[in-house]
Amino acid sequence: MSESVLVVGAGIAGLCTALALGPTGRQVTLVERDAPPPEGDADAAFRDWKRTGVGHLRQSHAFLARLSLLLKADHPALLKELAAFGVRELPFEAMLTEAQQKDYRPQPADADLTIITSRRTTLELVMRRYVETLPNVTIRSAVFARGLLTETAADGTISVVGLAGDTPEGPVELRADLVVDAAGKGGDFTGQLAEMGAPINESSETAGILYFTRHYRLKPGMSEPPRIGNPPPNGDLGFLKFGVFPADNGCFSITMCAPEIEYEIRKAIMNPDIFQAMTGMLPGLRPWTDPALSEPTSKVFGMGDLHSRWRDLVVGGRPAALGYFAIGDNLIRTNPLYGRGCSFAAVAAYQLRDVLDGQADPLARALAYHQAVHAELRPFFDVMQRDDRAAIRRARAALTPDYRPSVKARLLKSFAEDAIAIAVRFDTDLLRQGMRGFHMLEHPEAWLKRPANLARILKYWARGKRRNAAAYPPKAGPEREEMMRTLGLDHQADIILAQAA
Numbered sequence: 001m002s003e004s005v006l007v008v009g010a011g012i013a014g015l016c017t018a019l020a021l022g023p024t025g026r027q028v029t030l031v032e033r034d035a036p037p038p039e040g041d042a043d044a045a046f047r048d049w050k051r052t053g054v055g056h057l058r059q060s061h062a063f064l065a066r067l068s069l070l071l072k073a074d075h076p077a078l079l080k081e082l083a084a085f086g087v088r089e090l091p092f093e094a095m096l097t098e099a100q101q102k103d104y105r106p107q108p109a110d111a112d113l114t115i116i117t118s119r120r121t122t123l124e125l126v127m128r129r130y131v132e133t134l135p136n137v138t139i140r141s142a143v144f145a146r147g148l149l150t151e152t153a154a155d156g157t158i159s160v161v162g163l164a165g166d167t168p169e170g171p172v173e174l175r176a177d178l179v180v181d182a183a184g185k186g187g188d189f190t191g192q193l194a195e196m197g198a199p200i201n202e203s204s205e206t207a208g209i210l211y212f213t214r215h216y217r218l219k220p221g222m223s224e225p226p227r228i229g230n231p232p233p234n235g236d237l238g239f240l241k242f243g244v245f246p247a248d249n250g251c252f253s254i255t256m257c258a259p260e261i262e263y264e265i266r267k268a269i270m271n272p273d274i275f276q277a278m279t280g281m282l283p284g285l286r287p288w289t290d291p292a293l294s295e296p297t298s299k300v301f302g303m304g305d306l307h308s309r310w311r312d313l314v315v316g317g318r319p320a321a322l323g324y325f326a327i328g329d330n331l332i333r334t335n336p337l338y339g340r341g342c343s344f345a346a347v348a349a350y351q352l353r354d355v356l357d358g359q360a361d362p363l364a365r366a367l368a369y370h371q372a373v374h375a376e377l378r379p380f381f382d383v384m385q386r387d388d389r390a391a392i393r394r395a396r397a398a399l400t401p402d403y404r405p406s407v408k409a410r411l412l413k414s415f416a417e418d419a420i421a422i423a424v425r426f427d428t429d430l431l432r433q434g435m436r437g438f439h440m441l442e443h444p445e446a447w448l449k450r451p452a453n454l455a456r457i458l459k460y461w462a463r464g465k466r467r468n469a470a471a472y473p474p475k476a477g478p479e480r481e482e483m484m485r486t487l488g489l490d491h492q493a494d495i496i497l498a499q500a501a
Contacts, residue, residue, distance in 0.1 A: 013328025065439035086248030199315035208392035235476030259395035319366035419461035
């Protein structure tokens with residue numbers, strides 16, 4: 001008899017779990033607190049779908065190559081359906097500079113370095129409709145999973161045997177062989193287990209940044225501005241990061257990210273007029289939001305409370321519970337800046353599949369899943385957390401009067417901006433290797449640790465800025481003080497608040 005699996009949540013993490021476990025023959029039931037999506041097309045989903053459990057539903061989203069390759073291997077029909085709904089692909093060649101484009105010679109592996117991008121509502125809508133067609137997968141909407149059903153052995157070992165939930169018709173108890181917790185960052189079942197004495201380790205710290213996204217649609221007959229060339233449609237001013245995310249059906253979104261410490265900017269940017277004015281001050285965004293080319297289709301969506309968090313549900317060889325597996329933001333949260341949240345969830349789902357297929361013993365499964373998640377995802381988590389900490393330090397330094405960076409800080413900054421960044425804008429093969437790490441196809445820093453690559457990077461650094469001038473992108477936007485003054489914001493207020501923090 002096949003195993004039964006309850007999955008808490010039918011968001012991206014829950015749907016990826018169904019995609020991974022469905023073809024194994026297990027009976028998979030997803031329980032989702034929200035109502036099903038509205039009937040109709042992608043625009044109806046964006047306009048009308050209410051997802052209480054997904055606070056970032058209308059933020060920009062993308063699937064990295066690691067995720068798209070998993071779908072290509074197991075669910076090629078899903079990729080076709082995504083394309084039919086207008087979901088976009090950004091291939092490797094879209095990342096090249098104009099100079100690199102001229103001499104570009106495609107390699108077979110370049111096809112793997114593709115980003116899938118769309119409105120999140122479209123991605124989730126198509127994935128959900130596809131999952132509902134799988135023969136042994138069921139989605140039950142409007143079921144609020146209130147708590148875990150557990151049994152405790154004499155030695156204190158906790159086993160999860162199902163869920164207690166609430167439906168419009170009343171309370172229900174759902175029992176299964178396994179429970180996969182894909183409830184997202186707000187899920188609290190680990191808290192329930194901790195209260196029962198389960199061993200759980202958790203580390204969490206702020207990502208130091210806030211997100212602001214607005215959606216647009218091209219006007220009839222208009223085409224997107226070119227993504228290749230100068231100025232690029234993404235950039236980093238230090239006090240503000242920004243980027244354009246092409247989406248489905250003539251839509252795109254613009255996301256701006258401000259450090260938490262930028263109090264005045266983060267308050268003002270929620271005003272649609274301020275947001276629009278800021279895009280007009282950024283050369284890479286100005287063509288996209290030109291009223292002759294596009295029009296806004298949404299308000300400005302803010303997203304805060306961004307933390308990097310890692311939970312270990314095995315401590316000292318002892319699992320928190322048997323028959324219980326966490327996945328997605330409920331297990332690992334990362335700064336959305338890196339675009340890895342959906343891919344993390346998918347990788348964990350497929351690791352879980354392999355673990356469940358590889359052994360039947362509940363303890364062995366818990367230990368193997370813990371080890372697999374650490375091996376596959378921890379290196380990326382550590383690098384992202386390190387980069388977040390560095391960005392927080394830079395943001396604070398920028399608001400500190402008379403700040404003078406140390407020699408080491410200046411050297412590291414130069415290596416990043418005048419060596420690595422320049423090398424990948426000249427050398428297509430270096431960019432190709434770097435993108436493999438970005439797309440989670442290998443360790444994120446593997447390419448930098450190869451002696452031959454490091455030698456090539458150092459060569460570009462040694463050439464100096466004058467000889468490398470052609471590889472530097474144009475200035476991404478105004479200085480902070482100029483932008484604040486133009487927008488009528490208080491430049492000094494943030495400095496005072498930063499000093500007090």
